[in-house]
Amino acid sequence: MSFPEGLTTRYPSLLPFADIYDVESHDGREITLLKCIYAHPDLDKIRNSPSEICRVMDEFAAKQDFLINIGSDKGDKVRQIIEKEKPTVLVEFGGYVGYSAIFFADAMRRAAGSADGLRIWSLEFDPLIASIAMNLIELAGLSDVVKVVVGPAADSLERLKKEGKVTDVDFVFLDHCEELYVQDLKVCLDLGLLKSGSLVVADNVVRPGAPAYREYVRQSEKFESWGVKGLIMPGSFEDELEVTRIK
Numbered sequence: 653m654s655f656p657e658g659l660t661t662r663y664p665s666l667l668p669f670a671d672i673y674d675v676e677s678h679d680g681r682e683i684t685l686l687k688c689i690y691a692h693p694d695l696d697k698i699r700n701s702p703s704e705i706c707r708v709m710d711e712f713a714a715k716q717d718f719l720i721n722i723g724s725d726k727g728d729k730v731r732q733i734i735e736k737e738k739p740t741v742l743v744e745f746g747g748y749v750g751y752s753a754i755f756f757a758d759a760m761r762r763a764a765g766s767a768d769g770l771r772i773w774s775l776e777f778d779p780l781i782a783s784i785a786m787n788l789i790e791l792a793g794l795s796d797v798v799k800v801v802v803g804p805a806a807d808s809l810e811r812l813k814k815e816g817k818v819t820d821v822d823f824v825f826l827d828h829c830e831e832l833y834v835q836d837l838k839v840c841l842d843l844g845l846l847k848s849g850s851l852v853v854a855d856n857v858v859r860p861g862a863p864a865y866r867e868y869v870r871q872s873e874k875f876e877s878w879g880v881k882g883l884i885m886p887g888s889f890e891d892e893l894e895v896t897r898i899k
């Protein structure tokens with residue numbers, strides 16, 4: 653399929669493993685995933701169960717087609733951070749089919765003890781992919797918590813701020829396009845959404861890699877920043893999350 657320039661989802665550092673995984677995405681596999689989930693023999697067990705829906709997506713990624721979501725290993729690393737920090741408003745750049753939004757909303761709800769006052773804004777460029785995410789978030793019983801917004805993430809966030817829907821953000825998850833991490837973090841800062849103590853977690857800083865972003869957050873006195881190791885699943889390829897706290 654044709655994808656706007658700069659919005660590639662191809663993962664260059666996974667290319668050596670291309671004989672194992674076709675690392676493309678947005679090529680119809682996500683529709684196949686949705687159909688597989690609705691054809692699942694235990695659909696009633698999956699309904700309203702975020703962990704079951706993520707497990708079925710993991711199974712699809714392992715057996716049928718690679719999915720470019722955060723996966724269970726790095727997802728668990730973020731879950732541990734959520735348990736400790738108890739964020740109430742999370743903005744994610746790059747929602748894809750909703751895996752991380754479902755995973756994180758479940759973690760936020762468990763950490764808070766209820767869904768009251770919790771909100772994830774999941775910003776996704778591709779309208780078809782976003783529709784699949786909305787569907788799966790509804791199936792997970794999380795549509796009161798997670799709102800999917802279609803469009804380039806920075807534009808969506810700017811609009812949400814103007815509309816007064818987003819004012820303070822506790823937690824930003826960057827997972828859209830590594831080349832945009834620095835400029836989009838700056839958008840969050842310029843909009844005044846991040847306060848002292850807010851966290852920014854960026855995925856894929858080692859694989860495929862976000863060296864300019866890592867350098868930016870580590871050299872600035874505005875931030876305290878460190879890496880958390882994790883694995884791309886399936887395949888157990890080593891990667892890192894960059895965890896950055898606003899001072």
Ligand SMILES: C[S@@+](CC[C@H](N)C(=O)[O-])C[C@H]1O[C@@H](n2cnc3c(N)ncnc32)[C@H](O)[C@@H]1O
Binds near residue numbers: 720745753
């Ligand atoms: C790696 S996937 C996100 C995976 C998701 N966070 C998860 O773990 O389940 C990246 C997604 O970002 C989207 N994307 C790329 N550039 C974007 C942009 N500028 N604004 C919004 N979404 C973007 C792509 O369409 C793709 O669905």
Ligand SMILES: [Mg+2]
Binds near residue numbers: 721722827855
């Ligand atoms: Mg990622």
